[in-house]
Amino acid sequence: MSIPFQELLEFDVATLSGKLRARDISPVELTEAYLGRIEQTDGALRAYITVTDTLARKAAKKAEAEIAAGKWRGPFHGIPIALKDLVYTKGIRTTGGSKILADFKPDYDATVWARLKRAGAVLLGKLNQHEFAYGITSSNPHWGIVRNPYALDRIPGGSSGGSAAAIVARSAAATIGTDTGGSIRIPAALCGCVGLKPTWSRVSRYGVIPLAYTLDHVGPIARTVRDAAMTLQVIAGADRNDSTSSRERVPDFSAGLDRDISGMRIGVIRELDYGLSDDVAPSFNAALETLRSLGAIVDHVTIPSLPLAAIMNGLITWAEALEIHEDWMRTRPNDYGDDVRRILEIGMMAPATSYIRAQRARARTLAEAIAVLADRDVLVAPASAIVAPKIGTTQILEAREDGVDVVAAILRFTQPFNSTGQPVIAVPTGLSPDGLPVAMQVIGRPFGEPEVIRAAAAYERARGALPPPPEIG
Amino acid sequence: MPLLTGETVKQVMRDLYGYEVSGADADAIAHSAGAMLTLAAALGSIGLAGIEPPFGYPVLLAEAARLAKAAS
Numbered sequence: 001m002s003i004p005f006q007e008l009l010e011f012d013v014a015t016l017s018g019k020l021r022a023r024d025i026s027p028v029e030l031t032e033a034y035l036g037r038i039e040q041t042d043g044a045l046r047a048y049i050t051v052t053d054t055l056a057r058k059a060a061k062k063a064e065a066e067i068a069a070g071k072w073r074g075p076f077h078g079i080p081i082a083l084k085d086l087v088y089t090k091g092i093r094t095t096g097g098s099k100i101l102a103d104f105k106p107d108y109d110a111t112v113w114a115r116l117k118r119a120g121a122v123l124l125g126k127l128n129q130h131e132f133a134y135g136i137t138s139s140n141p142h143w144g145i146v147r148n149p150y151a152l153d154r155i156p157g158g159s160s161g162g163s164a165a166a167i168v169a170r171s172a173a174a175t176i177g178t179d180t181g182g183s184i185r186i187p188a189a190l191c192g193c194v195g196l197k198p199t200w201s202r203v204s205r206y207g208v209i210p211l212a213y214t215l216d217h218v219g220p221i222a223r224t225v226r227d228a229a230m231t232l233q234v235i236a237g238a239d240r241n242d243s244t245s246s247r248e249r250v251p252d253f254s255a256g257l258d259r260d261i262s263g264m265r266i267g268v269i270r271e272l273d274y275g276l277s278d279d280v281a282p283s284f285n286a287a288l289e290t291l292r293s294l295g296a297i298v299d300h301v302t303i304p305s306l307p308l309a310a311i312m313n314g315l316i317t318w319a320e321a322l323e324i325h326e327d328w329m330r331t332r333p334n335d336y337g338d339d340v341r342r343i344l345e346i347g348m349m350a351p352a353t354s355y356i357r358a359q360r361a362r363a364r365t366l367a368e369a370i371a372v373l374a375d376r377d378v379l380v381a382p383a384s385a386i387v388a389p390k391i392g393t394t395q396i397l398e399a400r401e402d403g404v405d406v407v408a409a410i411l412r413f414t415q416p417f418n419s420t421g422q423p424v425i426a427v428p429t430g431l432s433p434d435g436l437p438v439a440m441q442v443i444g445r446p447f448g449e450p451e452v453i454r455a456a457a458a459y460e461r462a463r464g465a466l467p468p469p470p471e472i473g
Numbered sequence: 474m475p476l477l478t479g480e481t482v483k484q485v486m487r488d489l490y491g492y493e494v495s496g497a498d499a500d501a502i503a504h505s506a507g508a509m510l511t512l513a514a515a516l517g518s519i520g521l522a523g524i525e526p527p528f529g530y531p532v533l534l535a536e537a538a539r540l541a542k543a544a545s
Contacts, residue, residue: 214527243535305519311512318509330491342502345494348486349477349506354513359526361516 005033009170013227016173017075020067027067027078031060031122034080038124038171040473044152045169046144047162049085050093051125056080059122066120075230077120082172084160085126086133087113087218088207096209097129097159099142099335100328110207111242112176112218112235119234124172127162131340133178133211134321135159136186136410139391141337147391148191149469150436154388157187157410159211163221164191169472174231178208179217181313182414185426185441188221189383192428192437192466194456195221196228199447200421201246203232204239212320213244214359215313215418225427225457229253232449248447256454262295264455265376269443271306272381272413279387279432287429287440288380290462296455301372301379309365309416315358316419318347366420370445378455379443383426385409387436413441423449427456428466437466477507 008030011019019025035053042048063078085095088106095101109117117123128146130138138146138161146161148154149168156165160177164187167175177184179197188195196219203218210216220231233253239245268288276284292298322329325344333341373379386409393406417424423444428437442459444452479499486492486499494502 240539243532243539308512308516308519311509311516314509315513326490333492342498345486345492345498345502346506346509348490348492349482349502349510351510354510356526357513357516357521359528360521360524361519362527363524364519364521 005036008033009037012223013075013079013174013230014224016079017077020078021072023067027060027063027122028057030078031056031080031124034124034171034173037169041169041171044147044472045149045165045171046128046146047165047169047171048082048125049095049097049128049143049162052092052123055092056122056124063120063122073118073120074234075119076116076234078122079120079173080122080124081116081174081176082124082127082163082166083113083176084129084163084178086129086178086209087176088209089113089123089126092126094126094209095143097131097133097140097143100332102142106207108207111204111239112208115235127160127166127175129162130159130183131337132209132325133159133180133183134340134343136182136407137391138162138187145391148388149472150192151388152472154390154436155190157190157388159183160221161187164188164193164195167191167193167221167223168469174227175221176231176235177219177221178211179219179418180211180215180317181411181418184217184219184221185383185414185424186410188426189428189439190388190437192431192439192469193221193223194225194228194428195219195426196232196449197417197424198232198236198449199246199423201244202248202423202447202449203235204242204245206239206241210320210324212317214320215316217418225425225453225460226254226257228425229257229453246447251450253449253453256450257457259454259458260294261291261455261458264296264378266291266296266298266455267301267372267376267379268298269306269379269381270300270302271304273300275385276382277386279434279436280382280385280438283429283432283438284382284440287459290459291380294458294462301376303365303368303372305361305365305368306416307412308361309419310412312358312361312365312419313415315350315354318350319352319355322347322350362419365416366422369420369422373445377451378448381441381443382413383439383441384413387432387434387438417441417443422446423452425452425456427460429463431467435467477503477510479503482506
């Protein structure tokens, strides 16, 4: 019970869990350490919209009493976590990062939070994000601009920007994000942590404010691949409140964490292996070399329709998001931030035919992906063409001297796998020469999370620890 | 590129959604939407004949059952 707070904050969930169960540390002490860290960092980061300190202390005391009485609920018992503010929490403000829902308190819990709560997790608070998850900067006009822990003048990515910033700043032990076009993987990649987008339907969406019903995924953002696997274990599985949730068996996601990848067949997606910035290309190529050095068989594969899968994603999101927001757009348009209101307005021009065609086209890209995965275990690709841009940047200049849209330089790597619904993990590959995180994606077959986790964990072990961000606050 | 103009945007928004935008905003929306819809036209080139949209009856049935249970 005498571990310094700073040291407590450095433990990953796997380590904390063992120490909590052995009563080497107390959930109360651990929660106080995290609340203190939020106090220290969040003035600069703006990762949180709501800090539930009173509830967290109460939950930590309950966890302490239960563990002392030998009633251990599992690996998340007493672990301080935080949720993206799209996730319903009964009686606790859930804003979706919006002004429109600024005072909304749900009367039930989202399934993902209900499962974590049942597992004994302690809720530290609700995390800042891009408004209604419709964007990738997390520069939120209502709740503050979320900042990247590695460089406070840069975006953390989004839409789950607060989730990734809190992980890297050590102001939560694990977090939950959502991903419709890359919103788990992009912030994980730009902030230097791990983001796991499970197979679509693997995790219930019940009680999660939707952006696009058929593309939304819920998943963990965590410090390590192991922590992401452990979090997914708690939240995955069929839910009678979500008719679209899968009845597929939930495997042990941690089973392959310590296995080697000698002989594993890994395909590099040719359609995503171009146009990388000088910050990203060397890191991605070095990661491929690392995978080869671990005994993996790495070659290039082609998924011809993959670039169009980003278009599919955009068209589907236009239509589904507008259907969700139509009433508010009629009655409260000025309560949206400028960027989100504009993209919802553009969605008003989307004909139903484009929506249906985009939905049908998804099967073509997924078929091509499944075909290349018939004789490969996983695929890999960069997570972004660029490192985290400065806040407010809309275009970057590349070697060919034409302006490249920042959103396109990032989303083209992530959106296709929302269209296909495949499981993908974003794992850091190092820091750029300027000290900014760079990452790759590991992509699997539908419901192939165990292979994705195994490959990412082996790579992460070989890579070693990332240099920490500068001290904040 | 589809012939989507600011005037068309203004009229569609007004008539279908009861939503007003300025002329400059309508032009910008027309530009963005027109570019995306041009790209959308390319989706047909990847061979969609015989592909069903992914909206299955099992989900419809399960959703109806869930709603019926909640109402009872």
